Amino acid sequence: MSLSIRNRALAGFLPWIVPVALLLTWQTGAQLGWITARVLPAPTDVVAAGWRLTASGELWFHLKSSFERAAIGFVIGGGLGLALGFATGLSRWLSLLLDSTLQMVRNIPHLALIPLVILWFGIDETAKIFLVALGSVFPIYLNTYHGIRNVDTQLLEMARSYGVRGFALFWHVVLPGALPSILVGVRFALGFMWLTLIVSETISATDGIGYLAMDAREFMQTDVVLVAILLYAVLGKLADISAKGLELWWLRWHPAYQRGQGA
Amino acid sequence: MAKQAPAKWGVGITTRNLQRQFGDLKVLKGLDLDIQAGESLVIIGRSGCGKSTLLRLLAALDEPDGGKLDFVGESEGSRDHSVRMMYQEPRLLPWKTVVENVGIGSVEPVEAKFALHEVELDSKAQNWPASLSGGQKQRVALARALAHRPELLLLDEPLGALDALTRSTMHRLIESLWQEHGFTLVMVTHDVSEAVMLADRVIVLDDGAIGLDINIRLPRPRVATDPIFVGYEARLLEYLTGVPVEPADKSLPRHKWEAARPDSGYLAISN
Numbered sequence: 001m002s003l004s005i006r007n008r009a010l011a012g013f014l015p016w017i018v019p020v021a022l023l024l025t026w027q028t029g030a031q032l033g034w035i036t037a038r039v040l041p042a043p044t045d046v047v048a049a050g051w052r053l054t055a056s057g058e059l060w061f062h063l064k065s066s067f068e069r070a071a072i073g074f075v076i077g078g079g080l081g082l083a084l085g086f087a088t089g090l091s092r093w094l095s096l097l098l099d100s101t102l103q104m105v106r107n108i109p110h111l112a113l114i115p116l117v118i119l120w121f122g123i124d125e126t127a128k129i130f131l132v133a134l135g136s137v138f139p140i141y142l143n144t145y146h147g148i149r150n151v152d153t154q155l156l157e158m159a160r161s162y163g164v165r166g167f168a169l170f171w172h173v174v175l176p177g178a179l180p181s182i183l184v185g186v187r188f189a190l191g192f193m194w195l196t197l198i199v200s201e202t203i204s205a206t207d208g209i210g211y212l213a214m215d216a217r218e219f220m221q222t223d224v225v226l227v228a229i230l231l232y233a234v235l236g237k238l239a240d241i242s243a244k245g246l247e248l249w250w251l252r253w254h255p256a257y258q259r260g261q262g263a
Numbered sequence: 264m265a266k267q268a269p270a271k272w273g274v275g276i277t278t279r280n281l282q283r284q285f286g287d288l289k290v291l292k293g294l295d296l297d298i299q300a301g302e303s304l305v306i307i308g309r310s311g312c313g314k315s316t317l318l319r320l321l322a323a324l325d326e327p328d329g330g331k332l333d334f335v336g337e338s339e340g341s342r343d344h345s346v347r348m349m350y351q352e353p354r355l356l357p358w359k360t361v362v363e364n365v366g367i368g369s370v371e372p373v374e375a376k377f378a379l380h381e382v383e384l385d386s387k388a389q390n391w392p393a394s395l396s397g398g399q400k401q402r403v404a405l406a407r408a409l410a411h412r413p414e415l416l417l418l419d420e421p422l423g424a425l426d427a428l429t430r431s432t433m434h435r436l437i438e439s440l441w442q443e444h445g446f447t448l449v450m451v452t453h454d455v456s457e458a459v460m461l462a463d464r465v466i467v468l469d470d471g472a473i474g475l476d477i478n479i480r481l482p483r484p485r486v487a488t489d490p491i492f493v494g495y496e497a498r499l500l501e502y503l504t505g506v507p508v509e510p511a512d513k514s515l516p517r518h519k520w521e522a523a524r525p526d527s528g529y530l531a532i533s534n
């Protein structure tokens with residue numbers, strides 16, 4: 001698709017028309033009283049609520065709680081997934097021992113375990129971190145295992161015949177070869193991480209963005225609920241952007257990620 | 264007499280009754296082969312006749328199912344002769360820069376840079392392999408093998424995927440590096456002209472054994488249009504195809520053309 005300069009300006013402008021129009025309609029509708037503030041407060045009210053929460057420090061407080069939960073759960077789950085993936089990917093015996101079980105367990109939707117998790121851990125912090133970890137472990141496990149198993153055997157043979165063995169073989173050949181797949185797993189896991197966090201914070205919490213939303217719901221502060229929803233969206237996007245950033249850096253050798261390196 | 268490479272590094276190889284089979288398929292059926300230190304030996308043969316299988320045995324990538332394979336050379340007795348293999352594919356690590364690829368297997372960076380210089384790719388040292396052409400990739404693979412100062416360099420149809428012009432540049436490069444380093448060169452190809460261009464000696468692998476074994480007595484650098492060169496080509500082609508080959512250029516003096524055939528009683532060219 002090649003566009004002339006004028007068309008390119010137009011192409012930059014076109015995608016904005018619908019969202020801006022929607023926003024304007026929403027604002028006008030709310031101001032004229034077509035939509036009650038309980039259903040959907042005006043965009044300006046949502047911005048005002050966001051500003052109020054930021055100024056009072058409430059927003060940062062809840063954001064921090066949610067972020068910590070997400071990070072701890074992701075590190076535990078992702079780390080475990082990575083370790084299991086390395087173990088089964090590198091050892092035929094461990095793969096025989098573990099893989100079929102893990103494949104079976106991964107078919108259970110982790111959110112279905114919520115009642116059980118509440119029975120085990122109550123409704124405190126552990127339950128939420130456990131769920132987040134559970135949500136991130138399988139995407140990373142599967143893609144790590146798959147990535148390692150699919151490392152080019154010709155490259156492995158070449159490296160071995162050049163005397164690269166043991167940890168060096170893992171570090172210089174196996175891991176970089178599996179990295180594209182592992183990073184796909186990381187992006188999936190990040191998606192699951194936010195989803196799990198939202199659900200678990202909505203069920204029970206005394207802080208965090210989910211709590212902010214549920215608390216506001218009780219007082220019918222729809223504007224704050226909307227702020228919470230937007231926060232989740234922004235955080236999800238940020239996580240995705242950082243994962244993409246990692247890909248751009250770690251996979252910079254990959255033809256698909258190369259921009260204009262002269263041949 | 265053709266200029267012989269000094270055997271500075273080269274190691275000789277002796278195989279006796281060498282066998283290799285896959286299931287019921289006997290690929291090598293008792294191969295007896297003596298490769299001189301510093302020699303340039305080219306192996307040709309039909310596709311699937313076991314050329315790669317033989318090379319993998321020489322590289323110790325696989326174990327023979329029977330028979331003996333010994334290295335003979337100055338450091339006779341020691342098992343750690345440095346043997347390097349160059350494959351049909353470059354097999355570069357895409358996530359390492361060109362110079363890092365050459366340095367694989369704990370080669371000093373200085374050595375890696377020098378090896379790159381030898382294949383005339385200094386300027387690409389910091390590039391990713393993905394940005395190189397096919398011929399450049401194979402040159403990097405060659406540099407990687409050379410950086411280890413091999414006593415035996417094995418080439419398994421490394422130029423098969425390259426265009427004719429790049430191939431002929433690669434021939435010159437391989438020849439000059441072989442003459443300079445003095446390693447033993449064993450190369451597999453399906454290209455008769457390539458064989459005559461590079462070999463001191465060509466063997467044709469046929470039905471799991473050596474079908475034809477001829478010395479190429481031509482001075483280097485060789486010229487593909489030389490009548491004797493053409494004669495060698497014809498001799499090999501005839502053996503491979505079973506059909507008599509006549510020179511395209513009928514004006515070639517018959518005695519020159521015939522001279523290259525071992526059964527003509529030809530022995531050596533003096534120059």
Ligand SMILES: Nc1ncnc2c1ncn2[C@@H]1O[C@H](COP(=O)(O)OP(=O)(O)O)[C@@H](O)[C@H]1O
Binds near residue numbers: 288290312
């Ligand atoms: N690892 C293997 N397992 C089974 N058969 C093999 C294997 N490697 C090679 N062969 C068979 O051995 C024969 C010789 O193969 P190869 O040495 O690769 O031939 P080429 O002369 O074309 O290099 C072929 O018939 C091939 O199918």
Ligand SMILES: [Mg+2]
Binds near residue numbers: 315
């Ligand atoms: Mg082959």
